[in-house]
Amino acid sequence: MLLEISPEFFRAEMERVKAHPASFPIFERKSRIILLKIYGVPSPGANILKQEMLSLGGDAVVHKNAVECKVPESDVILLGTRKHYEALIKKLEIANYFGLTRVRKALKDYLERRKAEYIDSPWGRRIAFGRTLVMGIINVTPDSFYSGSRKQDLKEILKTASYMVESGADIIDVGGLSTRPGSDPVTEEEELARVLPAVKAIRESFPQIPISVDTYRAEVARRSLQAGADIINDISGFMFDENLVKVAAEFRAPLVLMHIKGTPKDMQKDPHYDDVVREIAEYFLERMEFAEAAGVDPDKIILDPGIGFGKQYQHNLEIMVRLEEFKSLKKPLLIGASRKTFIGKALGDVPPEERLEGTLAVTALCVMKGVDIVRVHDVKENRRVVDLLEAVKCQGRS
Missing domain, CATH: 3.20.20.20 (Dihydropteroate synthase-like)
Structure with missing residues (x-):
């Protein structure tokens, strides 16, 4: 038998599998695709984001003409897990061009900020x-x-x-x-x-x-x-x-x-x-x-x-x-x-x-x-x- 697990029950199901509790946060970081949209990235930067996300196992949606830089900029939809974004931030630390510094800061802020309890x-x-x-x-x-x-x-x-x-x-x-x-x-x-x-x-x-x-x-x-x-x-x-x-x-x-x-x-x-x-x-x-x-x-x-x-x-x-x-x-x-x-x-x-x-x-x-x-x-x-x-x-x- 095979069942698709409800995301809300992922932790409970890991407990039933008797996985080690210390592994729960690791798997949770890998379990949910988070769609993030970034507005107005210069086309070369949009292409870099797509290639980097693909290399990490994620993906990115860009303007159909961005790959040939026929448009000056593109909105970008990132498709990845929290783990993908943490890795992308590290990669972008040396990419201080094509608007990628702004992207890195926005991603870092998104992952680190918490709503008030x-x-x-x-x-x-x-x-x-x-x-x-x-x-x-x-x-x-x-x-x-x-x-x-x-x-x-x-x-x-x-x-x-x-x-x-x-x-x-x-x-x-x-x-x-x-x-x-x-x-x-x-x-x-x-x-x-x-x-x-x-x-x-x-x-x-x-x-x-x-x-x-x-x-x-x-x-x-x-x-x-x-x-x-x-x-x-x-x-x-x-x-x-x-x-x-x-x-x-x-x-x-x-x-x-x-x-x-x-x-x-x-x-x-x-x-x-x-x-x-x-x-x-x-x-x-x-x-x-x-x-x-x-x-x-x-x-x-x-x-x-x-x-x-x-x-x-x-x-x-x-x-x-x-x-x-x-x-x-x-x-x-x-x-x-x-x-x-x-x-x-x-x-x-x-x-x-x-x-x-x-x-x-x-x-x-x-x-x-x-x-x-x-x-x-x-x-x-x-x-x-x-x-x-x-x-x-x-x-x-x-």
């Missing part, structure tokens, strides 16, 4: 990333796109927070400014009047639950953190209020850096991408560089591709199927897809009130792809999906 808030509350976390949404607004998330009365806010905590929420996200497509912002004073009482009440009633504040305004973030909030969740990546980065640096607060094209008012007016994943990744790199230059701790950055924020239906689907590519950036990944339009369209143009099952399907996909946080309206239902799939995933772990 946890992030501590300014107040010592820890957000650990051993499994997919559930972030519950409380919108203290009268106009968020899903009516079930709107909570304005403090008693109602606390009742919702209590239910979320009891249902297994890991984080509660409070937002006082609707960013639905086509929306206009309220004043800063109005946002503060909505958010601060909610943050204070939740913090007083639930001292241990991490609180995220969904805002792009520096003063709202500052006063929310002072009131006991833990995380800044900025849809604009510091593009709408650059002073926000100073607040994040000052408080050493965890922050969600989201991608958006345009503003909530105009973001859905025919957004265009040549390569949606590449363009979002480039945005993340530029925004992280900006944040780190301002003093933000790079280990406290969480990335959110911004489902529905300046994306068409197909863009959202492509992001979802390619989620693992964002993990190359070695940052915790958050997905906020709950009850959004692309789910409704996929289900036959159903309204937000009928998108729970679709949301649960997206959450399941996120868990299996290793997303760190899912931001959802329905905590209990999503928590159950997460718990079941985490139990399944654990079967391959020793």
Whole structure:
């Protein structure tokens, strides 16, 4: 009998074979093909990469005209295991030409960098990333796109927070400014009047639950953190209020850096991408560089591709199927897809009130792809999906 082994069960199967435990990491380095794409390598360098990978037992995909240098440069897709890449890095140490120094540094950085295992808030509350976390949404607004998330009365806010905590929420996200497509912002004073009482009440009633504040305004973030909030969740990546980065640096607060094209008012007016994943990744790199230059701790950055924020239906689907590519950036990944339009369209143009099952399907996909946080309206239902799939995933772990 011959069986193809599931990668998730490779270590467990090695144990059944009774291989020496010391050999496990060696075999794991050889077991998984990792596809890495490097952009804009001069054609001679692309040819060298292909030949070196072939000599090591791997391979590389290059432009059809790169071999004769009829194009000035080529993107390169490398096909190899971790062992192949470690060997390639050594070979490239003496190749300081044709853009190969940049390639070597990028490969070395990719192999050596590690995603943070946890992030501590300014107040010592820890957000650990051993499994997919559930972030519950409380919108203290009268106009968020899903009516079930709107909570304005403090008693109602606390009742919702209590239910979320009891249902297994890991984080509660409070937002006082609707960013639905086509929306206009309220004043800063109005946002503060909505958010601060909610943050204070939740913090007083639930001292241990991490609180995220969904805002792009520096003063709202500052006063929310002072009131006991833990995380800044900025849809604009510091593009709408650059002073926000100073607040994040000052408080050493965890922050969600989201991608958006345009503003909530105009973001859905025919957004265009040549390569949606590449363009979002480039945005993340530029925004992280900006944040780190301002003093933000790079280990406290969480990335959110911004489902529905300046994306068409197909863009959202492509992001979802390619989620693992964002993990190359070695940052915790958050997905906020709950009850959004692309789910409704996929289900036959159903309204937000009928998108729970679709949301649960997206959450399941996120868990299996290793997303760190899912931001959802329905905590209990999503928590159950997460718990079941985490139990399944654990079967391959020793």
